Amino acid sequence: MCAGVVMLCLGTAAVAKPGDPVWVGFTGKEKVAIMAPDVEVSLLTAGGLLEPNQEWTANARQQLNLALTDGLKARGVAIVESSAIDASATASLQHLHAVVGEAALWHRRKGVLALPTKKDAFDWTLGSAATYLADTHGVDYALFLFARDSFSSGGRVAMTLLLGLPGGTQHAFATLVNARTGDIVWLDANYSQFGDIRDGDGAHKLIESLFKTLPAGPGGQ
Amino acid sequence: MRQSRRHFLTGLCGCGVLCGSGGLAWAGGGSLPSLLAPAYRPSDSDERGLWMQMEKAEQDLRNSNLRIHDPALNKYLTDLTCEIVGNYCPDVRVYVVRTPYFNASMAPNGMMQIWSGLLLRCRNEAQLAAVIGHEAGHFLRQHGLQQFRSIKSKTALMNVLALPLAVVGGSAAVQLGQLAMIATMFSYSREHEREADQFGLQLLEERGYQPSEASAIWRQLVAERDASFAARGKKTPSEPLIFATHPQSAERMETLAAAAAGITKPGRQYSAGPDRFAAVMKPHRGAFLEDQVKLNDFGGTLYLIDSLKDDGWPGELGYYRGEVYRRRGDPGDLQQAISHYRTALAFPDAPAVTHRSLGYALIKTGDKEAGRQALRQYLALTPDATDRAMVEFSLQ
Numbered sequence: 044m045c046a047g048v049v050m051l052c053l054g055t056a057a058v059a060k061p062g063d064p065v066w067v068g069f070t071g072k073e074k075v076a077i078m079a080p081d082v083e084v085s086l087l088t089a090g091g092l093l094e095p096n097q098e099w100t101a102n103a104r105q106q107l108n109l110a111l112t113d114g115l116k117a118r119g120v121a122i123v124e125s126s127a128i129d130a131s132a133t134a135s136l137q138h139l140h141a142v143v144g145e146a147a148l149w150h151r152r153k154g155v156l157a158l159p160t161k162k163d164a165f166d167w168t169l170g171s172a173a174t175y176l177a178d179t180h181g182v183d184y185a186l187f188l189f190a191r192d193s194f195s196s197g198g199r200v201a202m203t204l205l206l207g208l209p210g211g212t213q214h215a216f217a218t219l220v221n222a223r224t225g226d227i228v229w230l231d232a233n234y235s236q237f238g239d240i241r242d243g244d245g246a247h248k249l250i251e252s253l254f255k256t257l258p259a260g261p262g263g264q
Numbered sequence: 265m266r267q268s269r270r271h272f273l274t275g276l277c278g279c280g281v282l283c284g285s286g287g288l289a290w291a292g293g294g295s296l297p298s299l300l301a302p303a304y305r306p307s308d309s310d311e312r313g314l315w316m317q318m319e320k321a322e323q324d325l326r327n328s329n330l331r332i333h334d335p336a337l338n339k340y341l342t343d344l345t346c347e348i349v350g351n352y353c354p355d356v357r358v359y360v361v362r363t364p365y366f367n368a369s370m371a372p373n374g375m376m377q378i379w380s381g382l383l384l385r386c387r388n389e390a391q392l393a394a395v396i397g398h399e400a401g402h403f404l405r406q407h408g409l410q411q412f413r414s415i416k417s418k419t420a421l422m423n424v425l426a427l428p429l430a431v432v433g434g435s436a437a438v439q440l441g442q443l444a445m446i447a448t449m450f451s452y453s454r455e456h457e458r459e460a461d462q463f464g465l466q467l468l469e470e471r472g473y474q475p476s477e478a479s480a481i482w483r484q485l486v487a488e489r490d491a492s493f494a495a496r497g498k499k500t501p502s503e504p505l506i507f508a509t510h511p512q513s514a515e516r517m518e519t520l521a522a523a524a525a526g527i528t529k530p531g532r533q534y535s536a537g538p539d540r541f542a543a544v545m546k547p548h549r550g551a552f553l554e555d556q557v558k559l560n561d562f563g564g565t566l567y568l569i570d571s572l573k574d575d576g577w578p579g580e581l582g583y584y585r586g587e588v589y590r591r592r593g594d595p596g597d598l599q600q601a602i603s604h605y606r607t608a609l610a611f612p613d614a615p616a617v618t619h620r621s622l623g624y625a626l627i628k629t630g631d632k633e634a635g636r637q638a639l640r641q642y643l644a645l646t647p648d649a650t651d652r653a654m655v656e657f658s659l660q
Contacts, residue, residue: 085313086309086310088420089419090415090417090418090419090420092415092419094310094313094412094416095313095314095316095317096309096312097309097313097315097316098309098312100313100316131326134323134324134327135327138324198420
């Protein structure tokens with residue numbers, strides 16, 4: 044039942060480097076809305092089907108939300124908590140973020156996935172939909188988190204050992220979005236075969252690894 | 265991985281009345297009980313996960329711009345569903361979705377979708393009740409959960425099977441084995457459709473609706489499909505059996521008709537349902553038909569319009585009949601369209617836009633003065649026309 048029981052070890056892979064010139068505007072002194080984390084934690088069945096788990100997901104969502112809050116507070120950033128933000132009114136924005144964030148991640152890679160028209164430009168945006176946050180909560184930025192994690196069932200562990208099929212995987216990315224323009228000003232991701240976001244320790248570890256490149260507080264620009 | 269799982273869930277949720285096929289094989293006609301108690305909440309971990317996913321999908325559906333919000337229509341469908349499912353009323357939520365195809369669907373958590381194309385094709389409340397009863401069958405017999413569990417065990421088996429096959433026969437054999445396995449997944453779903461058909465028929469009979477109306481829907485769909493292919497000079501292809509997510513409609517129609525005859529109680533009065541159905545649909549049918557016309561399905565749409573001609577809206581139907589010809593635009597179609605617009609305008613319910621379509625068609629055929637006259641008529645009847653400036657430009 045552990046993501047660590049795998050044959051392939053990918054470890055973690057950060058996408059951005061501290062001091063990357065694309066991260067502009069944010070100094071850590073602005074007010075930031077923490078968006079409810081978009082989380083799903085599943086059981087990876089023997090046949091490779093992801094079976095979403097309600098309890099694990101609820102735990103992970105709560106722990107990651109806490110870790111985001113702690114992470115920003117530790118960097119001295121003024122925040123609006125996710126509980127103050129209307130989930131229904133921001134549902135489409137969350138979907139948009141998942142799609143745009145994923146696309147931005149893919150195309151920042153070198154090689155065939157690089158978009159010829161983007162070159163070194165980083166101009167991904169959620170557009171005017173994000174202004175709802177600035178208008179309603181008076182924030183300058185919004186912090187989004189997208190996380191998917193899966194854990195192998197007993198049967199899947201056997202499949203992994205017998206057939207070499209991959210086990211559970213963690214995939215997460217966080218972005219900082221300018222609430223007046225919708226522009227993504229910071230983004231980092233984490234892929235891992237280890238870690239457990241269902242508990243406080245694992246959730247804080249993930250957020251700290253993502254926040255290493257955040258241009259605020261210790262390690263910031 | 266995320267992508268494929270999402271598609272899988274869409275399939276689960278979207279498996280409505282169109283999925284599966286006939287050949288109802290329920291033995292002895294014994295009645296199917298509901299597997300759920302009212303106010304049921306899942307306790308098993310996999311079912312709770314499934315409901316969590318569905319609640320998320322429902323949140324999206326609630327915010328979807330395809331939803332039809334009209335309070336009268338929503339209230340009618342919710343009330344009707346409540347009448348049909350009785351004690352389970354608080355467990356089912358109905359959403360009307362603007363999509364010009366014939367379908368309805370039920371998610372494992374009680375989220376039910378009814379598409380506008382289905383509403384357009386139902387001729388009376390009994391037919392609509394048959395569909396709602398069918399969807400209630402999927403919910404109360406827990407088909408979504410059973411499907412999910414079946415796929416889960418079959419995908420595991422697929423991996424185990426793949427190992428010896430790969431050794432013996434190479435990758436082609438592996439693919440063949442997987443193909444057979446995938447086919448049994450679909451057949452599992454067809455079993456569910458039969459069960460839901462039976463469940464719906466039971467409810468239809470219990471509520472006093474004419475049970476034969478369930479097969480009448482399929483009869484109309486079969487004929488519409490035939491007309492659609494015939495207009496394109498093609499023979500209606502047989503529906504693929506092994507991967508039938510679309511019904512073997514003809515077969516289903518026959519088995520439903522036979523089952524309806526079996527379930528009908530001698531001496532009991534059945535009806536096609538109260539007149540309220542027509543009254544609720546009236547404000548919407550123009551928009552629903554407009555969507556249908558835009559599918560550019562010449563034969564199918566004309567068949568549908570013909571089948572609706574006894575429902576008392578000759579002007580509106582005539583206008584759309586003209587539109588079907590105008591949009592196809594084969595030689596002679598414009599003349600046909602003009603003739604249908606003129607026939608429509610003899611009835612008081614012809615929409616004002618009929619004048620506009622007639623006007624442009626006449627101008628195109630060279631009858632400029634009569635065309636301008638029709639356009640002026642359109643503007644006179646539509647003081648707040650959003651395309652006024654464009655029409656006035658045409659009049660210069």
